[in-house]
Amino acid sequence: MIHVGDKVQEINGILVRNKDPKEMVMILSRLSGPVTLKLGPTEAGDTGMQERSSNTRVKALFDYNPREDPLIPCQDAGLQFKKGDILHIVSQDDPLWWQAKKEGDATSSAGLIPARLLQESPCRISPRIKRSKKVRKMMYQAVQSGEFDHGEIATYEEVELFHPRSGIYRPLVLVGPPHVGRNELKRRLIASNPGHFAEVVPYTSRPKRPFEEYGREYNFITREEMESGILAQRFVEHGEYRGNLYGIRLDSITSIIRAGKVCILTPNVQAIKAVRTAELRPFIIYIRPPSLERLKDSRKNQKAMVTLEDGDTRSFDDEDYESMTILSQKLEDTYGHLFDKVITNNHLPIATTELVKIAQSVETDPHWVPISWLQ
Numbered sequence: 001m002i003h004v005g006d007k008v009q010e011i012n013g014i015l016v017r018n019k020d021p022k023e024m025v026m027i028l029s030r031l032s033g034p035v036t037l038k039l040g041p042t043e044a045g046d047t048g049m050q051e052r053s054s055n056t057r058v059k060a061l062f063d064y065n066p067r068e069d070p071l072i073p074c075q076d077a078g079l080q081f082k083k084g085d086i087l088h089i090v091s092q093d094d095p096l097w098w099q100a101k102k103e104g105d106a107t108s109s110a111g112l113i114p115a116r117l118l119q120e121s122p123c124r125i126s127p128r129i130k131r132s133k134k135v136r137k138m139m140y141q142a143v144q145s146g147e148f149d150h151g152e153i154a155t156y157e158e159v160e161l162f163h164p165r166s167g168i169y170r171p172l173v174l175v176g177p178p179h180v181g182r183n184e185l186k187r188r189l190i191a192s193n194p195g196h197f198a199e200v201v202p203y204t205s206r207p208k209r210p211f212e213e214y215g216r217e218y219n220f221i222t223r224e225e226m227e228s229g230i231l232a233q234r235f236v237e238h239g240e241y242r243g244n245l246y247g248i249r250l251d252s253i254t255s256i257i258r259a260g261k262v263c264i265l266t267p268n269v270q271a272i273k274a275v276r277t278a279e280l281r282p283f284i285i286y287i288r289p290p291s292l293e294r295l296k297d298s299r300k301n302q303k304a305m306v307t308l309e310d311g312d313t314r315s316f317d318d319e320d321y322e323s324m325t326i327l328s329q330k331l332e333d334t335y336g337h338l339f340d341k342v343i344t345n346n347h348l349p350i351a352t353t354e355l356v357k358i359a360q361s362v363e364t365d366p367h368w369v370p371i372s373w374l375q
């Protein structure tokens with residue numbers, strides 16, 4: 001927060017506001033030990049700070065602890081944050097170190113955070129590159145000449161507050177490891193207000209079974225129709241199981257939105273990128289399994305069943321619980337920055353209440369969304 005033109009007001013508590021710089025140097029030269037300077041902006045009336053601050057807000061897509069960052073020029077001046085935190089960027093004057101505050105935390109003072117370019121630099125990506133002064137100098141030069149490829153590395157996402165409008169509802173997307181309970185929670189949410197929430201009917205090339213109805217369990221179409229739809233990118237998600245294709249079509253989602261209902265989706269986590277668009281503006285909720293012990297107990301008590309792709313069911317086994325736990329950690333590491341909320345699905349009624357509350361809040365409260373969705 002120091003800027004060219006700021007004036008020294010105090011040195012170790014001694015008022016020096018209107019003193020000649022030479023006198024200040026004299027005072028400084030007489031001091032030993034730590035020196036604390038109190039600075040103020042040049043303009044009277046303290047408006048300088050306001051004028052300098054920017055309105056940029058970003059969502060952090062990684063965890064950052066200045067105490068573990070050997071590159072930061074001053075660890076005490078760093079701002080610690082977690083993946084998903086919204087940061088108010090106060091200054092981007094320095095190409096490598098931005099100044100930011102935590103959004104919504106009035107007590108948080110501005111601190112240094114690595115700028116996007118620094119975070120995407122080879123020093124960060126490859127820990128083997130020695131973090132020497134020479135490397136830092138090279139980085140500065142590369143940053144200034146724009147040499148870094150900063151395409152795919154998750155650093156910060158610029159966000160803006162989205163104010164919901166009545167009648168146009170954001171789809172709720174429940175993701176998580178297979179069998180964690182996304183469909184169970186979806187069913188319970190829809191049952192809480194059946195006229196308001198709706199689910200999409202998937203498409204399949206599998207032949208209809210006698211007890212099934214067209215457009216109820218699935219929309220049954222031919223394999224050729226499905227393949228041409230996939231090629232034309234009409235599906236946000238598709239996959240093959242036992243020789244049959246299954247998938248969710250984009251127009252199934254948009255028609256629910258146009259009908260003024262809240263669309264609830266439970267796609268594979270890999271489909272997040274296909275649904276996280278300005279057109280759909282989804283709200284993504286990650287369903288996390290509880291601890292391995294609680295997972296086993298709760299599912300055994302409930303006599304839980306694994307549902308297979310084609311609708312058949314089977315019992316859970318120990319491998320299901322273990323792979324769910326391991327996969328959940330991997331999914332959070334890979335996609336965690338895209339989740340708007342996380343629900344731990346331990347006790348079903350509690351998880352359902354939490355989901356109902358989140359659904360209400362998405363309809364009524366402003367939430368941060370990528371700025372590109374609002375432009």
Ligand SMILES: Nc1ncnc2c1ncn2[C@@H]1O[C@H](COP(=O)(O)OP(=O)(O)OP(=O)(O)O)[C@@H](O)[C@H]1O
Pocket residue numbers: 176177178179180181182183184185266298299302303304305306307308345346347348351
């Ligand atoms: N919190 C819970 N406690 C006990 N049982 C649960 C809980 N949540 C879900 N279940 C049960 O676990 C089983 C699997 O749940 P569900 O089919 O909803 O999972 P899913 O995430 O939709 O899985 P899939 O990847 O197969 O679509 C169901 O029998 C469901 O009733």
